[in-house]
Amino acid sequence: MDRIFARIILAMLALLGWNWRAEADEPTVYTLAVVPQFDLRRIEAVWRPILDHLQTTTGARFILVTETAIPVFEKGLNVGAYDFAYMNPYHYVVAHQRQGYQALVRDVEAKLSGIVVVRKDSALTDVRMLDGRKVAFPAPNAMGAALIPRAEFARKLGIKITELYVKSHDSAYLNVLLGQADAAGGIRATFEQQRPEIRDGLKIVYETERYTPHPLAAHPRVPADMAAKVQQSLIALGATAQGDALLAGIPIKTIGPAHNDEYDTLRNLGLEAFYVEQ
Numbered sequence: 001m002d003r004i005f006a007r008i009i010l011a012m013l014a015l016l017g018w019n020w021r022a023e024a025d026e027p028t029v030y031t032l033a034v035v036p037q038f039d040l041r042r043i044e045a046v047w048r049p050i051l052d053h054l055q056t057t058t059g060a061r062f063i064l065v066t067e068t069a070i071p072v073f074e075k076g077l078n079v080g081a082y083d084f085a086y087m088n089p090y091h092y093v094v095a096h097q098r099q100g101y102q103a104l105v106r107d108v109e110a111k112l113s114g115i116v117v118v119r120k121d122s123a124l125t126d127v128r129m130l131d132g133r134k135v136a137f138p139a140p141n142a143m144g145a146a147l148i149p150r151a152e153f154a155r156k157l158g159i160k161i162t163e164l165y166v167k168s169h170d171s172a173y174l175n176v177l178l179g180q181a182d183a184a185g186g187i188r189a190t191f192e193q194q195r196p197e198i199r200d201g202l203k204i205v206y207e208t209e210r211y212t213p214h215p216l217a218a219h220p221r222v223p224a225d226m227a228a229k230v231q232q233s234l235i236a237l238g239a240t241a242q243g244d245a246l247l248a249g250i251p252i253k254t255i256g257p258a259h260n261d262e263y264d265t266l267r268n269l270g271l272e273a274f275y276v277e278q
Helices: 002-016 018-023 040-058 070-078 089-099 143-157 169-177 188-192 224-237 241-248 260-267
Strands: 029-034 061-065 084-086 102-107 112-119 134-137 162-165 183-187 202-211 215-218 255-257
Touching: 029 040, 029 070, 040 061, 040 224, 040 241, 070 084, 070 089, 089 102, 089 143, 089 215, 089 260, 102 224, 102 260, 112 143, 112 169, 112 188, 134 143, 134 169, 143 183, 143 202, 169 183, 169 188, 169 202, 183 188, 188 202, 215 224, 224 241, 224 255
Parallel strands: 029 061, 029 084, 134 162, 134 183
Antiparallel strands: 084 215, 102 215, 102 255, 112 183, 112 202
């Protein structure tokens, strides 16, 4: 928990230091955390130029927070350690309820669904054949990659599996390829961004229902005018060819405003029965 407390202290100092920095002509500092779906080096490469754009357009300074695993990120959300956070949709439902995070932007073109993959040469051709087998997931509450598949396995398909949690989407896919698991949960966006030698060695045997995708959200301690600047800056970034290419790395196909009530469908699914408290 030491890293989480450090995030909280950083956020509090940023807030308490507002007046001093304003007087000294120094930019206000905000943290922006990203759910670790990918390898941390990839997250850094994708998000750094986006944060540079935000710093130029808003006049604030942004510190990118890359946690080591999804459960660590969830602990940070639960205590409000991040000023801004890019999170999965059910993370948002929980973070809004507990901390008051407000959705700012999301992909307004693509919906989020989970997928289940097996080795391309596997005899497993139907998801029901996974009954009693080992399935790798990034983390229990990775919505598309674990939470929704686990709920559908139990409620819709009536199968029981052995769960293996391996920290990231990349690791889940690799575990299947190496024969450490019979299948893996993921999402199309992370699957399509795998290296060809990994992606081409796997096949999709199941896809879940589709839902409103990941939002970038702001903690309520962030001033409303700064939250609005971040929202407007990201939407403007997506209106340019260069910016659209940057956002595609997140991945976001078409960026637009996000609204809290767009996540009501998730609130009514009863996913708390499958949510694992961190």
